[in-house]
Amino acid sequence: MLKGIAASQGIAVAKVYKLEQPVLDIVMKTADPTEELAKLDAAFVKTVADIEKIKEVASKSLAAEELAVFDAHLMMANDPELRSQIEDMIRNDSVNAEYATEQVANMMVTIFESMEDAYMRERAADIKDVTFRLKCNLCGKVIPNLATIDTPVVIVAKDLTPSDTGSLNKEFAKGFATEIGGRTSHSAIMARSLEIPAVVGVTGILDAAKEGDEVILDAIEGEVILNPTPEQVAEYTKKAEEFKAQKEALKALKNQESISTDGHKVLLVGNIGSPKDVEGVVENGGEGVGLFRTEFLYMKSEDWPDEDTQYEAYKAVLEGMNGKPVVIRTLDIGGDKKLKYYEFEEEMNPFLGVRAVRFCLMRKDIFRTQLRALLRASAYGKLCIMFPMIATVQEFKDAKKCYEDARAELIAEGVKVGDDVEVGCMIEIPAAAVLADQLSKYADFFSIGTNDLIQYSMAADRMSQPVSYLYQPLNPSILRLVKMTIDGAHKNGKWCGMCGEMAGDETAAPVLLGLGLDEFSMSATSILRARQIINGLSYAEMKELAEKAVACDTMEEVSEIVTAALAK
Numbered sequence: 001m002l003k004g005i006a007a008s009q010g011i012a013v014a015k016v017y018k019l020e021q022p023v024l025d026i027v028m029k030t031a032d033p034t035e036e037l038a039k040l041d042a043a044f045v046k047t048v049a050d051i052e053k054i055k056e057v058a059s060k061s062l063a064a065e066e067l068a069v070f071d072a073h074l075m076m077a078n079d080p081e082l083r084s085q086i087e088d089m090i091r092n093d094s095v096n097a098e099y100a101t102e103q104v105a106n107m108m109v110t111i112f113e114s115m116e117d118a119y120m121r122e123r124a125a126d127i128k129d130v131t132f133r134l135k136c137n138l139c140g141k142v143i144p145n146l147a148t149i150d151t152p153v154v155i156v157a158k159d160l161t162p163s164d165t166g167s168l169n170k171e172f173a174k175g176f177a178t179e180i181g182g183r184t185s186h187s188a189i190m191a192r193s194l195e196i197p198a199v200v201g202v203t204g205i206l207d208a209a210k211e212g213d214e215v216i217l218d219a220i221e222g223e224v225i226l227n228p229t230p231e232q233v234a235e236y237t238k239k240a241e242e243f244k245a246q247k248e249a250l251k252a253l254k255n256q257e258s259i260s261t262d263g264h265k266v267l268l269v270g271n272i273g274s275p276k277d278v279e280g281v282v283e284n285g286g287e288g289v290g291l292f293r294t295e296f297l298y299m300k301s302e303d304w305p306d307e308d309t310q311y312e313a314y315k316a317v318l319e320g321m322n323g324k325p326v327v328i329r330t331l332d333i334g335g336d337k338k339l340k341y342y343e344f345e346e347e348m349n350p351f352l353g354v355r356a357v358r359f360c361l362m363r364k365d366i367f368r369t370q371l372r373a374l375l376r377a378s379a380y381g382k383l384c385i386m387f388p389m390i391a392t393v394q395e396f397k398d399a400k401k402c403y404e405d406a407r408a409e410l411i412a413e414g415v416k417v418g419d420d421v422e423v424g425c426m427i428e429i430p431a432a433a434v435l436a437d438q439l440s441k442y443a444d445f446f447s448i449g450t451n452d453l454i455q456y457s458m459a460a461d462r463m464s465q466p467v468s469y470l471y472q473p474l475n476p477s478i479l480r481l482v483k484m485t486i487d488g489a490h491k492n493g494k495w496c497g498m499c500g501e502m503a504g505d506e507t508a509a510p511v512l513l514g515l516g517l518d519e520f521s522m523s524a525t526s527i528l529r530a531r532q533i534i535n536g537l538s539y540a541e542m543k544e545l546a547e548k549a550v551a552c553d554t555m556e557e558v559s560e561i562v563t564a565a566l567a568k
């Protein structure tokens with residue numbers, strides 16, 4: 001049994017599917033050209049078939065322009081030039097097919113990478129991709145592909161990129177376990193929104209798990225049991241059913257308000273990564289969207305998404321929420337979130353570098369496109385826009401100026417925009433929390449991003465498993481920053497929400513209620529449980545509890561008093 005961090009609740013019992021790139025050890029050998037040419041022919045046939053299969057599966061979830069990459073790969077796999085060069089080398093040098101493929105591939109990649117034209121340079125990646133598949137087929141190695149899984153599995157990997165997580169098919173991907181990552185790494189966040197059980201930070205899992213092993217993933221306790229006994233399988237199958245039944249029972253709260261026993265109302269809203277997730281928020285009784293992470297729109301695109309594409313996505317979310325408030329965050333790229341079509345400068349500490357609003361203020365052209373799209377969509381619902389990673393009042397003013405400019409531009413063009421758009425500020429850098437009472441003069445609202453706020457306050461990388469013990473939402477230091485932010489907002493009559501993972505943390509809810517948080521934004525699947533908790537608490541008592549909590553020495557002390565309050 002291996003221990004990790006339960007990142008997305010649930011239980012799965014299935015077979016291991018290892019997501020590991022095969023390692024190829026290709027050496028030159030003298031070989032019979034006739035045999036090698038036959039091998040090469042078979043490998044080309046399989047490569048084309050593989051790409052066609054991936055394209056077919058992907059076409060169920062991806063848009064036409066996202067499928068274009070597979071057509072480019074198919075064209076390359078069918079390219080007579082690539083093939084004849086490899087065949088010539090096999091014939092002329094009597095070498096093995098995998099060696100000839102590698103040599104020709106390297107040569108072609110070098111040529112493409114040195115081309116003037118950016119489009120042609122990017123084709124080098126396609127050549128690498130297709131020839132790697134060809135070499136794997138020659139060596140009898142399988143490239144794992146999440147999109148083509150067609151039996152129930154638990155995925156075991158070092159880490160899953162957000163795009164890996166995005167291509168998981170819930171029908172067959174019953175859960176995942178990764179070596180690295182913490183509760184707030186983006187793969188964990190996406191797992192929660194997809195409702196896929198996940199245990200992250202499981203040291204040693206890649207070595208211990210073999211492809212096809214039976215595995216129990218207990219993503220409630222954060223445990224992975226490899227090759228379980230039949231008794232364990234029976235025990236966990238029962239546990240999984242109980243978990244499902246509990247979730248069903250919560251559905252009764254779907255259309256209720258979120259209100260304390262003494263009448264203090266709050267909003268419980270959902271975090272989403274794409275317009276598709278709106279359905280989950282509505283189904284789980286969300287009173288709005290508190291965070292739309294727009295970067296996923298950029299990450300799954302082949303190039304910077306244009307204004308119309310973005311407009312359609314934002315409009316779909318606003319219409320889907322039917323007049324309920326929707327908070328859309330402007331592009332938060334950088335850190336662990338990369339783009340295939342843009343190369344960020346190498347930085348020693350990418351989480352401390354050019355990220356989010358810092359990037360947008362350096363690339364105002366990209367920022368402007370997004371703001372225009374948002375403003376055009378604002379005519380279709382109640383839109384709140386917020387800027388991520390604001391550190392100073394000046395940054396907020398600069399970002400707001402870009403917003404005002406885009407708005408003026410659209411109005412001059414005669415385009416309809418909403419007249420009740422709110423422009424807010426994420427509080428995820430301690431400097432902004434400390435200055436919240438000044439920032440709230442300019443911002444219409446705040447949303448506390450505790451994933452980053454905790455990482456920056458504790459100086460503990462949110463991706464690092466060894467320092468994950470410093471992810472302490474209940475540490476009085478964090479609670480004080482949260483209090484400062486809420487009080488700072490209220491001082492100028494503004495509202496304060498929270499969209500970091502802490503907002504959906506059951507043990508934090510009583511203190512956050514007591515501190516006066518107005519809006520709690522969380523994975524859709526946590527909303528009903530949060531409502532059950534809040535609807536059973538007294539606001540007056542939680543205010544007292546919060547006062548005690550900020551005066552504690554340690555998170556353990558806070559945890560104790562909260563547990564006692566919840567048990568009442």
Ligand code: PEP
Pocket residue numbers: 184291293332428448449450451452453499500501
């Ligand atoms: C946060 O930092 O808490 C947050 C909500 O943003 P993200 O997790 O996308 O960085």
Ligand code: MG
Pocket residue numbers: 388428449451452
């Ligand atoms: Mg953040």
